[in-house]
Amino acid sequence: MEAIMFFILALMSVGGALGVLISKNPYRAAMWMVLSFFGIAGLFVMLHAQFNAMLQIIVYAGAIAVMIMLVMMVMDRRTIEGLKRFNPQPIWPALIGVALLADLGFIAYKFKIDLSNAGKNLTLNGSNTQMIGEVLFKHYLLPFEVTAIILLVALIGAVVLTKKDIN
Amino acid sequence: MEVLIAVIKLIIVVVVLSVYVMYATWYERKVIGHMQQRIGPKRVGWHGLLQPIADTIKSFWKEDVIPDRADKPLFWLAPVIAAAFPFAAAVAIPFAPPLHLANGKVFYFSVFHSKIDILYILAMLGLASFGVLMAGVASGGSKYAFTGSQREAAQIVSYEAILALALLNPILMAHSLSIEGIVEAQRHLWFVFYQPFAFVAFVIAMIAATARVPFDLPEAEPELVAGHMTEFSGLKMGLFFFGQYVLIFVVSALASIVFLGGWTGPVLPGVVWYWIKILAFIFMYTWFWGTFPRYRYDQLMDIAWKALLPLMILNILWTGFALAVGLPVF
Structure with a gap:
């Protein structure tokens, strides 16, 4: 049960983040971002950190995402459509991304992350x-x-x- | 067993709030009618009591028009979000004081109960505005809808901050984020007497956060047709109304819990006091509708950022100082 919840929330946060990158419409990208924040807030709840979860939603989804939407609405429509979505120099960011991924993989290997623990609350005392x-x-x-x-x-x-x- | 109870509670909340929304429209039309020396709905049923049912059936059979240039998925999603998040906030609002059972357990009359109720409600209120934002974006470049939701975005960002700052004073005094804790802290004297400025700021901010008169800029009829709802028809538009009325219920309940002591009060039982306070706030909404002219947009922003924000920060500083040195009147 907990594992299923965990994977749904993980899918929400990762899928939302992917949606931000992939979607062509900037407004839709903002909505994907909200979904991602929602998933992360859910993960906080699973760690019994309800305070962090609610702040995550209030501050990031409720304020920052609304601000981003507002800025896009105030901007000229054609300016938004003319914006380049991808950097002309993709190599360096890609390298940084690969390095981060390798780092995460190394940490996962080092700490021997056990997938059967997915979704279990492993915090000491809750927060x-x-x-x-x-x-x-x-x-x-x-x-x-x-x-x-x-x-x-x-x-x-x-x-x-x-x-x-x-x- | 607990899951079953929660599901039953959830169904009851949805049914009660749906009926409430239907009759809130009737009540509002009736009250506003009498304020303007008219009679209001009278034809369908006794004193128009069947009017909301007729309206609901009518909205089911209306033609559902979707603009050609609309962003279809977002166009479908917008009304759903606008109605779903107010309901999500409402599940944390208790319908009656908690019941202490004989076996030592406590039965809560809210679906969702936690130590951080107030934060949860605030979070859901913040998310509810995405329905309106999405409606403006999805309407396919309709200027009225776009301007309406643009206004809503700015208004929500400004007044959510005021709402949270105004709530911070009672939270500081109660040392608790849960509804029960805050009500318990007001057993002797309601917070409205300790924090009159925070109460006034909260009432102003709650009207602005639900976008009602005198702060109904997002759907100002003479300027914007119907604001963000311009392109929506039939049941989709009905869902926006749903969301708005449930939101009014939620903030009214929040105001009565945080500032007017929830279910505490002399003589009458707690439930009666609680609902009297909530209904008084809902009446206040209609009353303001019948009394106040709409503010201009720059005035709206001035009230939030130049008047209420500095005052609320001063208020929080004073409350913190008074609590730290232990003044008798907080």
């Missing part, structure tokens, strides 16, 4: 909201704040760049 809060705001407060400031800088940088473009 909950309070524990995440304690780890984030007690042990890793400084890195957390630094991340927040980096994101703010990126935001302001984007505003500055687009303002310059208009002038």
Whole structure:
């Protein structure tokens, strides 16, 4: 039962990610991405990390994917259709992809991943909201704040760049 | 056994909400009629009580028109998503206070129950907007539909943030994300008295998040025909209405649980209090419909980003400070 659920969710996340790459229509690609996020959120739920799962949906599917859709809707229709979907230099990204795949395969080999464990909850104690809060705001407060400031800088940088473009 | 109970609950929720949606349209037309000194539906059945049934049957037999240039799969998917995710949010809303059984177990009157109910409902509300977005994209370049869903996207992104920030204050005070925990924390005094600003912000944001008057920009009739629903007909359009009315029920229940103490209240039993509060919010929607003119688009954005967002952040800072130093009035 758990294994079946796991494979359905895995199919959703991987298939969704593939759909983003393959679909020609950018709006459909965004929808595939939402499906992929949904699958990942399901995997979080299977790991008893419901808080992460819900944040995954709220932040990525509910906010970021909507933002992407919004940006595509505000852009000119012909601009979107004229965009190139593939990089003219495919070799380097392909190499990076192969390296990542090899890395994942190596990890899978090293840790002897057993497929009969698929879908079983192997976390120690489950995770909950309070524990995440304690780890984030007690042990890793400084890195957390630094991340927040980096994101703010990126935001302001984007505003500055687009303002310059208009002038 | 548990699965069986969950399936039965699910069927009951779907049936109850479907009937609710049918009669919500009747109720809305009736109330808005009296507010405008008309009578409202009167011909079909006693005081028009059979009108929603007639409307439902009519929408089944309407011709289903699909534009030639429409993106067919998305065109089919859009109404389904617009109706499915509000229902997904509604399964976490309890229909009555939990029942403590004799053998120590607790029977919940919601299909889905977890420690993070509020986050789950917020997530499903966020996903519900994809139905509208997809409708605009799938309508094959219809300008009205496209503009409508574009507006909806911007509006949802702005007001979901306000909705979540307004909910954060009661969550901070209750130290819990579950519906039971939040209601339990309000046994002595409802959160609306501790957090009046958050309550007002929540009410504004919930009307905007369901795209109703005065924030019904996505389907503003004089400008956009019917907004994202322009190209949809028959049962497909009915599904959009379904989604919207279920969404109204969900946010009304959420507001009454988080700010008005859910099923706590003097004298009357809990269930009665709970439904009085929910129905009051649903009435409020109709009341606003009959009273307020529509906001302009820039005003809509100004309210969210220039007024409500800074105020809510200040409110959260104050709540956090008060909780940290242990002030008696939070």
